[in-house]
Amino acid sequence: MGEKRLDQLLNVADLIRHQLISGLPLEDNKELVELLQHLGLEQEVLKLLADRENLTNDILQAEKVDTTAILNLIRDNSSPVADLPMNPKQGSRLISISAYRWIAAAVFLLFFGGLAWFFSQTNNSAQPKIAAPLSQVISPGRNRAVLELANGEKLVLDSLSYSAGQNKQFPFIDLGAGTVSYLNFPVNKEGAGEIHTLITPNGGQYQVILPDGSIAWLNAASSIKFPTAFNELQRKVSITGEVFFQVRKAKHTKTGKRQSFVVEAGEQVVEVFGTSFNINAYENENAVKTTLVEGSVKVRSGKSAINMNPGQQVSFSRESGSFDLVKPDLDEVLAWKTGKFVFKDAEIQSILRQVARWYNLEIVYKDDLSDIHFSGSISKKDQIKELIELLELDGRIKLTIEDNKLLVQHRK
Amino acid sequence: MMETETNSEYLSLIKTNDPVAWQQLIRMYYPALLRFANKILNDSAAAEDTVMEVFTILWQQNRTFKEVKQLKEYLYVTTRNKCLNVIRSKRREKERNQLFSNQYLTQEQMDAHLIYADVLVEIRKEIDQLSPKQRQIFVLAYLQRMTNDEIASYLQLSNQTVRNQKAAALSFLRKAIRKKFPMELTLVILLLAL
Missing domain, CATH: 2.60.120.1440 (Jelly Rolls)
Incomplete structure (x- = not known):
């Protein structure tokens, strides 16, 4: 193996890592593709990495490695007598990375987003495509909403990224866990408070405890407008x-x-x-x-x-x-x-409207399906794939995801 | 990451067989090299022996490397050469028994597996940047595809703690990245929206 070729191989690995971290398809990186072609490795490498199940397993396997046991084996193999004394100071300096924390943070963040997304995709080794573009990611809804204040300011509330007390004006409002509370909201001098609006997007849900202690739960794509103090x-x-x-x-x-x-x-x-x-x-x-x-x-x-x-x-x-x-x-x-979809002899259109709101999808009917009814139940935390499986189970309809659209047709 | 700054220090610790530095070396490279060797040899016991031999030689030789990349190259090249030696001796054995068949990889396939091995190493480096708890939750959530509830009961944490761990890390990191990379923010928000 020539030194230059080895260098190029490692360079390819680095470029791949970069694509994975940023959650982008490998094909998007021109340099990477050209280098792979030049090395004559395009098919081999893409095929290897397309098998996410394997990559996942390999990473899991690596997590299990007992480094102490292996180190002991290496020592035993090498010299049963002489062992170099450990220098704890050196060791601790090595693992202290506080100075590089922000770099780590940045990398972690990109990695967490990108790779997490990469692995949450279903394994599809048959397809040559490594990773779908961002717009194709379809996931179930979660606790998220936008709170619009009287002055028009908008606060993004999101179970993934929001921590309680972030807002300086009203640090007490957000309780985390998908709840905002106005129970202890300071009443201004006029008595009736300002008007706030809580809005959930498609794929979001949230609840608000109103100033009187009443609770409102918002389903996806909903809103509630309320005063911060009732009259x-x-x-x-x-x-x-x-x-x-x-x-x-x-x-x-x-x-x-x-x-x-x-x-x-x-x-x-x-x-x-x-x-x-x-x-x-x-x-x-x-x-x-x-x-x-x-x-x-x-x-x-x-x-x-x-x-x-x-x-x-x-x-x-x-x-x-x-x-x-x-x-x-x-x-x-x-x-x-209660976090479920329950359908009892429900029209397919009515079911799919709920699905569309929760998974943020557009429904496209390719056939007239108005006389088809379903009964069944599934958790709203499940991936869309499982819901599709359920609906396709009795062989009447076929559902296909294309970008952000769910295509619906008769199974022929 | 830390390589650029602590490069020479790390390499000298490897040279002097510092146990902590070595544990980290093993953490990073042992699984990747093992997989690489196993693909070449198609024999997991032989692969284990080979990789162990590579590390043992490095331990005994106390080699000087100028940069981590050299160390990396050394590990891959030595592993590959050792594997090819094993194959050669196996072939001789098989030729004697007239049962020889070419079941081994092409040059290209071997190269592809080397790239794959190095991607594995780099991914491990990223995972090691997380705190132990975050790493555990990451592995369970995204590699083993457990739900928050499942992780909570598995780690005996509350569901809220699991979410908090994810959220706390993200919010800390979001602040960190905002300071350093205002330009990257759009991308970050895109990723967070997933």
């Missing part, structure tokens, strides 16, 4: 998307009236006193559905109003403006809150 007469919030409320029992005001809790969802208004209920008001769903778990609720729109009992669901049609009272399956309605 004496009314606790009023407005929402989009899907929110589950657990409302604290009303206080009696000084005038003897009960302080109601009012939720606006578009044209529909829900008025409650102390209760748990779910509102699904996604604009791409054909009705606003309010489901009562306990307590009592009055749903209004314009002049018409309807009272609900626990276990009932009011469906407010956007088209006709009329109410419909049904008894839904509560498990199915509230599944999102």
Whole structure:
């Protein structure tokens, strides 16, 4: 092996490492590709690295190596008598890397992102492609949201990167673990507070503890607008998307009236006193559905109003403006809150709308599938792959992921 | 990383057979060289003997290297040569028995495995930058594909601690990188968004 060739081989390894660290496909690095071609190693190397399962196993294997045992063997092999005395000072200097900490940090960060992503991809050794571009990464949602303050400032809340107390203005708001709290929010002199808005993106969920201690859980692609302090007469919030409320029992005001809790969802208004209920008001769903778990609720729109009992669901049609009272399956309605998808004889379109919001995908129908229904349950933490497997199981439909699109068709 | 600065110091520690420096050398190179040798020899016991021999020679010779790259080259070349020797003697044996068949790698395949081995080494260096707990969580989460809950019960930590470990590291690093690499921030945010 010539020295020059060896040098080039090590250079290739370095370039590969660099691509892995930054999470980019190997093919993107021109220098790397040219060098591989020049060495006549393109196919061999790409084939080797395409097998992620193997690479993962090799790294795991390496973690298990007992260095002390091997060192002892080497010593035994070499000289059973003479051992050089250990110099602890030298040793500790070697492993003390504090001066290089920031370099390590930078490398780790890139590595963590890039490599973590690399390994979280499913193994697909048959494909020559080493790594998909960033836009193709599809992962389930997690705790994340944006909190918009009264002055328009936006705080990004994310379970992956946000630590509690980061915000200087309101260090106490974020409790971590996907919760913001306004329980101890300082009330300003005017009484009613400023308006804040919590917004979850596709693939996000979050909860807010409102100033009165009521809790609102936001599903993906939802929002809630609320004051940082409620006024004496009314606790009023407005929402989009899907929110589950657990409302604290009303206080009696000084005038003897009960302080109601009012939720606006578009044209529909829900008025409650102390209760748990779910509102699904996604604009791409054909009705606003309010489901009562306990307590009592009055749903209004314009002049018409309807009272609900626990276990009932009011469906407010956007088209006709009329109410419909049904008894839904509560498990199915509230599944999102418990980290599951639960479908009971649900239309495929309705299922895929939920999937689209949670995995941040666009659904493209290649066939008309309106008469297909499914029943089943799966954890929202699962990768999309597993959900696809479940839906394809009975052989009626075929789902394909292309970039950020989920293509749906009949299985022929 | 630390190589550039502590280069000569590290190499002199290797030369004087300092146990800590040697443990690190073994951590980095033993698994990679073992895999490399095993691919060439297609015989794991022989591969183990060969790599052990390479390290033993280095230990005995107390060689001087000018830079870490030289040490690295030495390890790969010696391993490869030793492996080829083993193959040659095996072939002679087989020729005598008239059972010779060419089951060994081409030059290109060997080179590809050398590259692969070195990628393994470099990845190990990155992993070693993490704190022990972060490393453990990294390995479990991304290599063994365990969920937060599974990691929590496996390490007997709370689910929150597992998340915190990930989040704390990331937030510390984000601050560190913001100071040093404002230009890289977009990329970092992209990665964090994953």
